[in-house]
Amino acid sequence: xxxxxxxxxxxxxxxxxxxxxxxxxxxARALRHAVFPGGARIRPRLCLAVAAACGDREPGAAxxxxxxxxxxxxxxxxxxxxxxxxxxxxxxxxPSVHAQFGEEIALLVGDGLIVxxxxxxxxxxxxxxxxxxxxxxxxxNAVGTPYGLVAGQAxxxxxxxxxxxxHRAKTASLFSGAVSTGAxxxxxNPRDWLGLADALGAAYxxxxxxxxxxxxxxxxxxxxxxxxxxxxxPNIVTSIGLEAALDRLKRLVAEAVDNVPDCxxxxxxxxxxxxxxxxxxPKTLATTAA
Amino acid sequence: xxxxxxxxxxxxxxxxxxxxxxxxxxxARALRHAVFPGGARIRPRLCLAVAAACGDREPGAAxxxxxxxxxxxxxxxxxxxxxxxxxxxxxxxxPSVHAQFGEEIALLVGDGLIVxxxxxxxxxxxxxxxxxxxxxxxxxNAVGTPYGLVAGQAxxxxxxxxxxxxHRAKTASLFSGAVSTGAxxxxxNPRDWLGLADALGAAYxxxxxxxxxxxxxxxxxxxxxxxxxxxxxPNIVTSIGLEAALDRLKRLVAEAVDNVPDCxxxxxxxxxxxxxxxxxxPKTLATTAA
Numbered sequence: 001x002x003x004x005x006x007x008x009x010x011x012x013x014x015x016x017x018x019x020x021x022x023x024x025x026x027x028a029r030a031l032r033h034a035v036f037p038g039g040a041r042i043r044p045r046l047c048l049a050v051a052a053a054c055g056d057r058e059p060g061a062a063x064x065x066x067x068x069x070x071x072x073x074x075x076x077x078x079x080x081x082x083x084x085x086x087x088x089x090x091x092x093x094x095p096s097v098h099a100q101f102g103e104e105i106a107l108l109v110g111d112g113l114i115v116x117x118x119x120x121x122x123x124x125x126x127x128x129x130x131x132x133x134x135x136x137x138x139x140x141n142a143v144g145t146p147y148g149l150v151a152g153q154a155x156x157x158x159x160x161x162x163x164x165x166x167h168r169a170k171t172a173s174l175f176s177g178a179v180s181t182g183a184x185x186x187x188x189n190p191r192d193w194l195g196l197a198d199a200l201g202a203a204y205x206x207x208x209x210x211x212x213x214x215x216x217x218x219x220x221x222x223x224x225x226x227x228x229x230x231x232x233x234p235n236i237v238t239s240i241g242l243e244a245a246l247d248r249l250k251r252l253v254a255e256a257v258d259n260v261p262d263c264x265x266x267x268x269x270x271x272x273x274x275x276x277x278x279x280x281x282p283k284t285l286a287t288t289a290a
Numbered sequence: 291x292x293x294x295x296x297x298x299x300x301x302x303x304x305x306x307x308x309x310x311x312x313x314x315x316x317x318a319r320a321l322r323h324a325v326f327p328g329g330a331r332i333r334p335r336l337c338l339a340v341a342a343a344c345g346d347r348e349p350g351a352a353x354x355x356x357x358x359x360x361x362x363x364x365x366x367x368x369x370x371x372x373x374x375x376x377x378x379x380x381x382x383x384x385p386s387v388h389a390q391f392g393e394e395i396a397l398l399v400g401d402g403l404i405v406x407x408x409x410x411x412x413x414x415x416x417x418x419x420x421x422x423x424x425x426x427x428x429x430x431n432a433v434g435t436p437y438g439l440v441a442g443q444a445x446x447x448x449x450x451x452x453x454x455x456x457h458r459a460k461t462a463s464l465f466s467g468a469v470s471t472g473a474x475x476x477x478x479n480p481r482d483w484l485g486l487a488d489a490l491g492a493a494y495x496x497x498x499x500x501x502x503x504x505x506x507x508x509x510x511x512x513x514x515x516x517x518x519x520x521x522x523x524p525n526i527v528t529s530i531g532l533e534a535a536l537d538r539l540k541r542l543v544a545e546a547v548d549n550v551p552d553c554x555x556x557x558x559x560x561x562x563x564x565x566x567x568x569x570x571x572p573k574t575l576a577t578t579a580a
Contacts, residue, residue: 019435019436022437023435023437024445027441084392102447105444115404115438122427122430123427133413133416136408140412143405144308144409145309145402145406146311150317150405151312154316157395162314
């Protein structure tokens with residue numbers, strides 16, 4: 001199976017467990033709505049690409065880490081779309097979970113997907129028990145408090161935002177988690193991959209801000225353009241301008257490529273990042289920046 | 291250390307990690323508000339009592355399972371109190387998390403505590419790696435979908451409630467998880483403890499309904515009396531009457547005692563349950579039912 005197929009197969013399997021016979025029917029439908037059809041599945045693709053670059057010693061462990069990370073990303077989108085945050089009615093061209101199923105169900109879908117993420121890792125690493133705790137600790141660190149996604153979102157409620165901590169926690173942490181777990185699952189050293197993870201996480205944050213400012217649908221996030229400024233959120237294009245933001249994106253992608261450590265699949269991995277970079281950019285800007 | 295001290299020490303330790311230096315300050319305060327001071331800590335006490343009855347072979351593993359279960363219980367209270375569910379302004383005699391910190395922070399506190407629960411198990415079982423996956427899978431099963439807490443809450447959004455599935459998922463599942471993880475951590479067989487877990491979970495559901503109907507503060511849940519009927523939720527006292535509900539509680543406690551399996555600490559454990567049963571009952575009813 002190629003990487004996209006491994007991801008969709010794994011997501012289907014995780015959702016079969018989460019919505020098994022006996023699940024309240026509306027919750028089951030809403031869980032599926034939150035996860036299928038997916039966006040670009042950038043984070044799990046990154047996780048599996050790192051695992052492949054390191055030799056993919058335990059593909060089952062890499063798969064479940066990738067799936068857990070994508071389930072957590074979906075959970076964060078469902079909760080972020082809720083009225084008390086972005087109040088977004090659309091996601092990936094369809095109604096957001098709370099718009100379609102109500103706030104109660106949206107809250108529970110997010111909670112259920114968080115639990116399903118950790119359950120997936122526990123279930124799928126029974127043959128590789130020495131990987132269970134490191135994978136779960138790494139993933140939890142990327143999504144929880146004090147430094148993960150949850151903390152990133154919480155910075156928006158502070159009277160003074162620590163912008164570096166905010167971006168690192170809200171966007172970079174899950175990229176970093178994807179890279180680290182890919183390395184861990186394949187017996188690589190996650191420390192060797194930290195420079196790459198930081199650069200890629202920052203690049204994705206800039207790309208996301210470019211989408212928001214320039215318009216067009218971002219495959220990864222799937223949120224409507226202009227939402228940041230409507231919600232008064234920090235956006236790099238507003239602070240430094242479009243040209244400078246595009247420059248920064250190019251520099252960050254080059255930095256990511258430079259930071260790929262020595263490993264069996266380093267060249268393939270570098271090519272993948274360059275390719276991904278074009279994909280990350282809004283189509284209207286891709287020619288200017290390529 | 292005795293059981294209550296092990297629990298409070300473990301909760302403090304888990305919260306030190308979750309609110310470590312760099313955590314957004316409001317989120318850190320709200321996380322602590324959700325967890326301290328605690329209620330009766332019934333579920334973690336049960337977990338550690340089962341582990342003790344089985345010989346407590348790996349006290350560190352039992353501790354982290356107990357802490358994870360209590361963190362998840364606290365998370366569920368924070369989310370249940372939110373406006374889209376119970377809209378409760380009070381919890382354990384203090385403002386609920388959303389009343390004090392706003393809806394955004396309450397949503398994130400719940401998410402953060404769910405993550406912290408699994409992170410705690412992963413962090414604290416590094417010396418006992420064969421226990422990590424079974425503990426996390428058991429806990430996730432008790433709180434997630436299709437059969438755990440999240441599913442239980444979701445039944446309230448269905449046009450037709452499956453009452454048995456609802457009570458089992460909403461209340462009994464976490465008791466069952468507490469009992470099972472206590473046994474697993476101590477090398478016991480969780481299957482031997484299922485009868486006890488079922489009876490205790492059902493007893494607690496009846497006790498909770500009695501509190502709601504009879505008034506008085508329930509140490510465990512800490513929710514104001516009469517909330518179920520105001521929110522149109524099923525309550526056993528409304529369906530079968532006060533006397534019959536008290537009878538059922540007594541029968542369930544006796545059933546729990548009868549279902550304690552052979553193990554080194556069976557007698558102490560039976561005495562603990564009888565003692566707990568008195569504690570479970572509203573003070574105004576305790577003399578009638580004892």
